[in-house]
Amino acid sequence: xxxxxxxxxxxxxxxxxxxxxxxxxxxxxxxxxxxxxxxxxxxxxxxxxxxxxxxxxxxxxxxxxxxxxxxxxxxxxxxxxxxxxxxxxxxxxxxxxxxxxxxxxxxxxxxxxxxxxxxxxxxxxxxxxxxxxxxxxxxxxxxxxxxxxxxxxxxxxxxxxxxxxxxxxxxxxxxxxxxxxxxxxxxxxxxxxxxxxxxxxxxxxxxxxxxxxxxxxxxxxxxxxxxxxxxxxxxxxxxxxxxxxxxx
Numbered sequence: 001x002x003x004x005x006x007x008x009x010x011x012x013x014x015x016x017x018x019x020x021x022x023x024x025x026x027x028x029x030x031x032x033x034x035x036x037x038x039x040x041x042x043x044x045x046x047x048x049x050x051x052x053x054x055x056x057x058x059x060x061x062x063x064x065x066x067x068x069x070x071x072x073x074x075x076x077x078x079x080x081x082x083x084x085x086x087x088x089x090x091x092x093x094x095x096x097x098x099x100x101x102x103x104x105x106x107x108x109x110x111x112x113x114x115x116x117x118x119x120x121x122x123x124x125x126x127x128x129x130x131x132x133x134x135x136x137x138x139x140x141x142x143x144x145x146x147x148x149x150x151x152x153x154x155x156x157x158x159x160x161x162x163x164x165x166x167x168x169x170x171x172x173x174x175x176x177x178x179x180x181x182x183x184x185x186x187x188x189x190x191x192x193x194x195x196x197x198x199x200x201x202x203x204x205x206x207x208x209x210x211x212x213x214x215x216x217x218x219x220x221x222x223x224x225x226x227x228x229x230x231x232x233x234x235x236x237x238x239x240x241x242x243x244x245x246x247x248x
Contacts, residue, residue: 010077024194025245031206032206035242046085080113083117092151122152
């Protein structure tokens with residue numbers, strides 16, 4: 001007798017999801033089941049609506065990725081996090097919000113989680129400190145950090161309104177999750193952050209097994225290196241219990 005496929009879960013994000021992919025995957029399996037099929041779209045600098053690049057690597061916009069070809073039915077649950085990278089590149093909050101709305105529309109899941117933005121970690125730092133961090137995180141840009149923080153706050157309000165409109169769960173980002181870096185979870189706080197972000201997926205009653213940290217180095221279905229396209233068959237990781245990870 002063939003084994004019935006596990007539930008499918010979608011995780012969408014950028015650098016925080018890429019850095020904590022193993023923790024997010026393990027937490028998902030604990031809450032949804034050890035045979036869950038996870039479809040993730042993430043990566044440093046990832047955009048919901050524009051093609052993005054980090055160093056020599058390029059990734060399609062989330063809305064243009066192969067995620068939608070692989071997702072032929074609404075997932076059991078979905079998380080949207082790391083929203084707002086594009087603000088540093090001059091994209092208006094209203095446009096970013098439109099991309100998130102379209103992502104939610106396509107997912108069409110009854111269990112949608114929309115994460116807020118790190119307003120408090122940004123606002124508690126001086127403009128000079130933020131300007132220094134902006135040069136590190138966005139080396140090709142020199143954003144007006146005062147306007148950037150205002151745009152972050154505007155988008156965060158829009159995301160809160162969108163969550164209420166869609167009946168989605170909203171997770172506020174705890175300032176304690178951040179260290180000196182105002183937009184990335186501190187290494188020591190990543191486990192707590194992912195536990196809170198995925199709490200709406202269900203109680204952690206399932207054995208997750210071992211998720212290796214090496215999943216963070218898994219390759220997406222479609223990417224470019226120095227402008228040269230590369231592909232990678234999915235799923236990119238499987239566990240003995242039936243869990244799968246596919247990256248788009």
